[in-house]
Amino acid sequence: MGGMPESILGAEHAALWLSLIESRLGMVLPPLQHRLFENRVMERMQSKGMDMQSYYLLAHQSRSEWQQLAEALVVNETAFFRHQPSYELVRRFLSQTNQETKLWSLGCSTGEEPWSLAMYARAYGLKNSHIIASDVSEKVLRVARRGVYSARRAESIPEDWRNRFGSQLPSGEWRVGDSLRSAVYFHKFNLMDVAKAPFRDLHLIYCQNVLIYFRKFDRRDILDALVMRLQPGGMLILGPGEMPDWNHAQMKRVSEAGTLAYERI
Ligand SMILES: C[S@@+](CC[C@H](N)C(=O)[O-])C[C@H]1O[C@@H](n2cnc3c(N)ncnc32)[C@H](O)[C@@H]1O
Structure with a gap:
C-alpha cells in the first residue's frame, strides 16, 4: 500500500479484506481508512478469540458480523439542503x-x-x-x-x-x-x-x-x-x-x- 503505514493484518490478508469490502459494498476503501478498518477487524477478532482465518470466514458467512464491520466503514457525512x-x-x-x-x-x-x-x-x-x-x-x-x-x-x-x-x-x-x-x-x-x-x-x-x-x-x-x-x-x-x-x-x-x-x- 504505497506510502501508507504497513498493514497490521499483513499484505495478503489486507488484500482479501479489501476485496470483500468492494464486492459487498461496491466501495473502494480510501487508504486513509485502511488502518481504522484493520483496527476494527483486530478488535472483533480478539473479542471472539479467533485467528484471522476463522474470523475472515465468519465475516464472510455471518450477516450480522458483516453488518457490524460494514457500519464502521461507511462515511456518513451529510447536511440539510446540502447542494x-x-x-x-x-x-x-x-x-x-x-x-x-x-x-x-x-x-x-x-x-x-x-x-x-x-x-x-x-x-x-x-x-x-x-x-x-x-x-x-x-x-x-x-x-x-x-x-x-x-x-x-x-x-x-x-x-x-x-x-x-x-x-x-x-x-x-x-x-x-x-x-x-x-x-x-x-x-x-x-x-x-x-x-x-x-x-x-x-x-x-x-x-x-x-x-x-x-x-x-x-x-x-x-x-x-x-x-x-x-x-x-x-x-x-x-x-x-x-x-x-x-x-x-x-x-x-x-x-x-x-x-x-x-x-x-
Ligand atoms: C457521504 S454519505 C452521503 C449522504 C447524502 N446522500 C448526502 O449527499 O449528503 C454516503 C452514504 O452512502 C451510504 N452507502 C455507502 N455504500 C452504500 C451502498 N453500497 N448501498 C447503499 N448505501 C451506501 C453510506 O452508508 C452513507 O450513509
Whole structure:
C-alpha cells in the first residue's frame, strides 16, 4: 500500500479484506481508512478469540458480523439542503409536474437529505408525493427514522420551514413534524443490489456522495440500472463531478449550472 503505514493484518490478508469490502459494498476503501478498518477487524477478532482465518470466514458467512464491520466503514457525512443548485432542480421539477411524485433518496445517511426532499415535495409538489429513503447502514437509518437533530444541524433549514415542518423540543433540538413523517419511507438497501430494487416508475432519483466511493465500472452499471427505475420524463440527480462522462441512450443531460442531472427520454 504505497506510502501508507504497513498493514497490521499483513499484505495478503489486507488484500482479501479489501476485496470483500468492494464486492459487498461496491466501495473502494480510501487508504486513509485502511488502518481504522484493520483496527476494527483486530478488535472483533480478539473479542471472539479467533485467528484471522476463522474470523475472515465468519465475516464472510455471518450477516450480522458483516453488518457490524460494514457500519464502521461507511462515511456518513451529510447536511440539510446540502447542494443547493441540485435542490433548485428538484424545485423546478416538482413545480412543473401535475402528478403525485415518487422520489428516491439513495444513500440517505442520517436522513437530512430525504427530509429536505420531503420539505420540497410538501412546499412545491402535489400533496401525496412521497420519498423512499435507503441506505446500507442500519445505524444511520435509526437516526434518520428518529428525525431529531441538533439545533446546529437544523440551522441550515430556513427558519420559517423549521416552524412549518417541525418543532423545537425543550432540549433545543429540532424534531421533524408529522406532515413530513408521513411522506418518507425508510428502507435498508444495498446499492450493489440495484438490479433487484423493488421500486419502479419513479419520478426522481437523488443519489449524491455515494458513488464517489465506487469503481467507475460499478458506477456505470448502477446508473444504467437506475435508468430502468425511472418513468419517462423522470430525473436522476447525482453530485456534480460524480460521473460526468456517463452516457445512456435513454437519458439526456439537464443543463443547470453546477449540477449533474439527467432526464429520461
Ligand atoms: C457521504 S454519505 C452521503 C449522504 C447524502 N446522500 C448526502 O449527499 O449528503 C454516503 C452514504 O452512502 C451510504 N452507502 C455507502 N455504500 C452504500 C451502498 N453500497 N448501498 C447503499 N448505501 C451506501 C453510506 O452508508 C452513507 O450513509
